[in-house]
Amino acid sequence: MMLPQMREKAVHRCGHCRFFVSIRGLKETRYGCVVDVKAYGNLEKRIPPVVPVLEIIKRVGLEGLERCLEKGEPEQQSCGKFRLKG
Numbered sequence: 294m295m296l297p298q299m300r301e302k303a304v305h306r307c308g309h310c311r312f313f314v315s316i317r318g319l320k321e322t323r324y325g326c327v328v329d330v331k332a333y334g335n336l337e338k339r340i341p342p343v344v345p346v347l348e349i350i351k352r353v354g355l356e357g358l359e360r361c362l363e364k365g366e367p368e369q370q371s372c373g374k375f376r377l378k379g
């Protein structure tokens with residue numbers, strides 16, 4: 294038997310998470326996760342589907358941007374912070 298919350302984690306993918314966004318740079322657009330960008334992660338600020346890369350750099354710097362992009366695989370199994378896109 295699977296507990297309901299475990300089942301939910303097993304089924305969801307990053308691509309269905311509200312923290313999963315397109316990050317638009319000057320030359321390319323890549324996927325990333327903004328859960329660790331404070332204003333987005335604590336849902337203070339509405340999360341747009343496309344976030345300009347400069348907005349991320351302004352908030353969390355280049356290292357923070359790297360961390361966002363590391364979690365840019367839509368088929369990746371969701372983490373504990375998953376929130377279904379609404």
Ligand code: SF4
Pocket residue numbers: 306307308310311312313325326327328364370371372373374375376
């Ligand atoms: S499931 Fe976790 S890692 Fe994936 S996009 Fe959501 S918050 Fe980010």
